[in-house]
Amino acid sequence: MDFGFGPEDEAFRREARAWLTSHVAVDGAPDRREWERTLGSAGWIGLGWPEDGHGNRRATLTQQVAWAEEYARSGAPSRSGHIGENLLAPTLIAHGSPEQKARFLPPIARGQELWCQGYSEPGAGSDLAGVRTAAVRDTPDTYRVTGQKIWTSLAHEADWCFVLARTDPVSRRHHGLTFLLVPMDQPGRIEVRPIRQLTGTSEFNEVFFDRATARAEHVVGGEGNGWRVAMSLLGFERGVSTLAQQIGFARELGDVIRTALETGAVDDPVIRDRLVTQWAELRTMRWNALRTLGGTQTAGASSVAKLLWGRWHQRLGELAMQVRGAVGAAGPADWSARAPYELDPLQHLFLFSRADTVYGGSDEIQRTIVAERLLGLPKEPRGPKG
Secondary structure (H helix, E strand, C coil): CCCCCCHHHHHHHHHHHHHHHHHCCCCCCCCHHHHHHHHHHCCCCCCCCCCCCCCCCCCCHHHHHHHHHHHHHHCCCCCCCHHHHHHHHHHHHHHCCHHHHHHHHHHHHCCCCCEEEECCECCECCCHHHCCCEEEECCCCEEEEEEEECCCCCCCCCCEEEEEEECCCCCCCCCCEEEEEEECCCCCCEEEEECCCCCCCCCCEEEEEEEEEEEHHHEECCCCCHHHHHHHHHHCCCCHHHHHHHHHHHHHHHHHHHHHHHHCHHHCHHHHHHHHHHHHHHHHHHHHHHHHHHCCCCCCHHHHHHHHHHHHHHHHHHHHHHHHHHHHHCCCCCCCCCCCCCCCHHHHHHHHHHHCCCCCCCHHHHHHHHHHHHCCCCCCCCCCCC
16 A cells, blocks of 8 residues: 555544644643544544444544544643553454443543553463453352452543453463453442552553453453453554654653753764664654554564554663753752652653563564564464363
C-alpha cells in the first residue's frame, strides 16, 4: 500500500487542527474527564471503529493518522480515555455480543465512561498466562472476582476494568481464563492503591478485588476463552497511536537539541553525532510504522516497533541529562516555592523512560515473540502443559 495523504486527508487534517486550536486550553490543562466529554461530543473518539451509530465520526486510516499527529502537535492533554477507545472498543467490536456493543461503545464514544486494564499481577507480569485472580460463578447471573492486579494505569479514574481472571480453578497457563468487564464502583470490594513512581507521580496502581461482582452478561468471548480475547486486545495496542507517540518523541528531541545549543554541549562531536543519530532513527521508526499500518499485518511486527522505540526513548533520556550537565541531577533551586521531587521536563523524560523497556511487554518478551513468530526459531521450553 502506498501510504500517502491525499486532498481529502489534508482537508480532514485542517479541520482537526482548527478544532484543536480552538478547544485546547492555553491557560492550563483542563479536567481530563471533562476533556474526554468535549472530544466525545464533537465525535473525535472512535474514528477507526467500523461500527456505525455510536456517536463517532468515520475516518479512513490516513485520516486517523492525521488526527493522531495533529492531536500530539496541539499540546492537548494526555488521554484518559485511551484504554477504552483503543483497546477495549476494538476488542468488543471483534468479540463482543450485540448487547455488549450497544451497552459499552456509545459511552466510550461520548467520553462518559473511562476504563482500565486488569492484566498484570505480582506473579504474572510479562508472563500473563500465570494469572491467579479468580472469578467464581456464584449465581446464574454473576461472578465473584478475587485477586490482585498491578501496574493498572488510571485505575484511580476508571469507571470500569476489563479483567483477565481464572474461572477454572484446576486449569493452568492460558487455559481456563475468562475476559470479564467489572464495574469499579464497588466500595469495600475493590480497593485502588496508587504506586508512586521515580517521577513522583502515580499513574499506575495496585487493584485489589475482594469478591467483586461481575455480571455473566459481561463476559466477552465466552467463559474459558479469555486468552484468545486478551491476545486479540494486545494486537490493538500498537497502531495509529504509535505515530502520535512519535510526534511527542519529536517534540522531546527538539527540546534536547535546544538545550544542547544553549549549554554548548552541541560543540562536542560525540554528542552532536548522537543527536543526529536520534533524529535519523526517529525518522526510520516513522516510516516503519507507516509501512506496518499500510500493509499486511505480520505476527510479531508490533514487537519490532516496541523494541525500536523503547530503547530509542531511553537513549534520548540519557542524552537529555548529558546535554544538561551536572545541573540535570539537581532539584529545584527554591524548595520552598516548589514541592519536593518536582521535576523539569527533561528530568521527567530521563526517569520515566527507564520503564520503557519493561511496561507494555518487556524487551525480553518482545525478543522471544520476534524469534518465534517472525524468525521461526524453536520455542523456548515452557515446562509441563496445563
